[in-house]
Amino acid sequence: MNHKEHKIKEELVDTAKKTLNKSINYIVGCRKIDSLLRMIIGEYYSDDELSIFDLIDSETDHLPVGKFRKQWNKEALAMKDKEAERIYKLYEKDILNGLEAIVKNYK
Numbered sequence: 151m152n153h154k155e156h157k158i159k160e161e162l163v164d165t166a167k168k169t170l171n172k173s174i175n176y177i178v179g180c181r182k183i184d185s186l187l188r189m190i191i192g193e194y195y196s197d198d199e200l201s202i203f204d205l206i207d208s209e210t211d212h213l214p215v216g217k218f219r220k221q222w223n224k225e226a227l228a229m230k231d232k233e234a235e236r237i238y239k240l241y242e243k244d245i246l247n248g249l250e251a252i253v254k255n256y257k
Contacts, residue, residue: 180206
């Protein structure tokens with residue numbers, strides 16, 4: 151493993167841990183993890199436990215996060231937050247399993 155791969159894997163595990171302990175939003179964490187996995191595994195990774203990150207990225211790509219939330223109308227943002235919560239509840243078990251697999255397998 152070269153230095154760049156090592157750094158990406160460190161960032162991957164760090165992001166998974168932060169997402170698990172909820173210090174970063176699950177959407178932000180899943181999007182970042184999806185991007186990092188594509189750097190390590192390739193554009194079309196298909197691991198059962200890890201494919202949840204691609205799914206969450208796709209399911210939430212229209213939901214505002216970070217600084218973009220400030221640009222949204224409060225009522226519209228509240229509706230998007232409810233949608234984000236619904237998606238999280240729907241996939242929570244798979245998200246947690248994927249995060250735990252990353253922490254275990256990429257340390």
